[in-house]
Amino acid sequence: MSCSGENEPAVSNETLKQQGAQQGLTEEEREQRRLEKKREKEAKKREKELKKAQRQAEVAAKQEAERIAREGEDYAANRYGHLERVQSKTREGKFFTRIESLSEKDADKLVLVRGRVHTVRVTGKQAFLRIRQRTHSLQAIFAVNNVVSKAMIRFIGKLNPESIIDLEGVLNKSPSPIESCSQRDLELVGNKLFVVCEAVPRLPLQIDDASRAEDDTQYPNQDTRLNHRILDLRAEANQAIFKMQSGVCSLFRDFLLREKFTEIHRGFFLTPPTSVFSLEYFKDKAYLAQSPQLYKQMAIAADFERVFEIGPVFRAEDSNTHRHLTEFTGLDLEMAFNEHYHEVLEVLNCLFISIFRGLSERFSHEIEIVNKQFSREKFTWLEPTLRIEWPEAIALLREAGEDIGDFDDISTPQEKLLGSLVKAKYGTDFYILDKFPLCIRPFYTMPDPNNSAYSNSYDIMMRGEEIMSGAQRIHDPALLEERAREHGLNLEEIGPYLESFKYGCPPHAGGGVGLERVVMLFLGLPNIRKTSLFPRDPKRFTP
DSSP: OOTTSOOOOOOOHHHHHHHHHHTTOOHHHHHHHHHHHHHHHHHHHHHHHHHHHHHHHHHHHHHHHHHHHHHOSOTTGGGEEEOOOOOSOOOOOOOOOOGGGOOGGGTTOEEEEEEEEEEEEEETTEEEEEEEETTEEEEEEEEOSSSSOHHHHHHHHTOOTTOEEEEEEEEEEOSSOOTTSSOOSEEEEEEEEEEEEOOOSSOSSOHHHHTSOTTSTTOOOHHHHHHTHHHHTTSHHHHHHHHHHHHHHHHHHHHHHHTTOEEOOOOSEESOOSSOOEEEETTEEEEEOSOSHHHHHHHHHTTOOEEEEEEEEEOOOOOOSTTOOSEEEEEEEEEEOSSOTHHHHHHHHHHHHHHHHHHHHHOHHHHHHHHHHSOOOOOOOOSSOEEEEHHHHHHHHHHTTOOOOTTOOOOHHHHHHHHHHHHHHHOOSEEEEEOOBGGGSOTTBOBOSSOTTBBSEEEEEETTEEEEEEEEEOOOHHHHHHHHHHTTOOTTTTHHHHHTTTTOOOOEEEEEEEHHHHHHHHHTOSOGGGGSSSOOBTTBOOO
């Protein structure tokens, strides 16, 4: 403000340049001065930090001297501390024990364990630690004696949670079950402890918070968890979820290989269809495949007979729901058949039963862990799988009060309702919905030969949600072109697809499953983002 009370005009960059020029400094000289001031400021900051570190070192040295005067030399000094950074310099062949392998017969054994510090508590001359390895945990106790010093107990008490440590000690039978650990019958009486990699003191997400039951008032919100996904994934329930996800892939692959399927690996770039992501491809534009179906069918036309793939699928759809992602893992299969597409449905029936049995038998421990955090009814299925046709589904919905036409598509709420109606009537969470109306299926779907209003297509359902959409595909090129025209498609744009069937292609059918959705629904989880390692949706592209 000037003396006259008028506002002073803002000084422009040009004015500053003129002032600098008047002072006899060039632009380069002014920049040099700015850098010198910045370096001086940084040097002062470093000097200040150095002095602070020196004072802290002096205080620590004084405290150590006072401790030695009070307690004597630390006789356990070589039994604890920080390990030298592991840079693969040596290999001593040490045997590290896995917590999950321990049983009561291991009592009195000397073991070496590497794990994370989940919790640490010091009481008098004792330190209690809960050591975690994925979904398994063990209690360790250090007590002052002739090998464990008071200084060692103090060191342990200052350990940061989530630090990785090596512990050595003897396994003792616990006098009573240790409820907070998965290993309830044994505890480790420690005599050595070394920090392998230290975590920062303050974590943006506590593992105990990430492990709270979903109805807990302190349960972290989804964005907090996903923003700190590395920490979130350490929660035991998440470890269990992704062990099971891996199990689904193994069960899927093993079953199909036994059934003489060939695993294929198709490309992910294609020419422009709809609902896909585009990207620069050298001097042209390419698109990420939203489904491997084209390539599966081409493989059938190439006499592969039975094929499957496990790979990424991309969907450029702005769907912000509990069950949609823009990138997910597809479990896809396609097979030639001889007389009827139900030959394929029979294979799918056996495939899913094999997966459900395998999960229940091999991952009972993981299912129990997930259920502690997300309590749900056990997933149920029938053997053989229940198959209902479209007219029965419509009748069930109408009996429940839904206003729906014979050939109307079923909405998401109606899909959920139908699932509950099927569960009440047949006692299963898993069923096949067959014979969809032709008007609501893609152009390549084979019409029902007995009623042209319907089609040889199906959805496979879990807990009232679709996990697979499949069909008998049209293998006759003339019918395929006719159906494409009826759908208003440009035949030139789908030329390579149509070409595949002009050289003779066997009748075939198949479908695709979203891996994340299968795991979500088997466990009854509320959101698909819980079964995606690093979820991608219209609003999330990191981490």
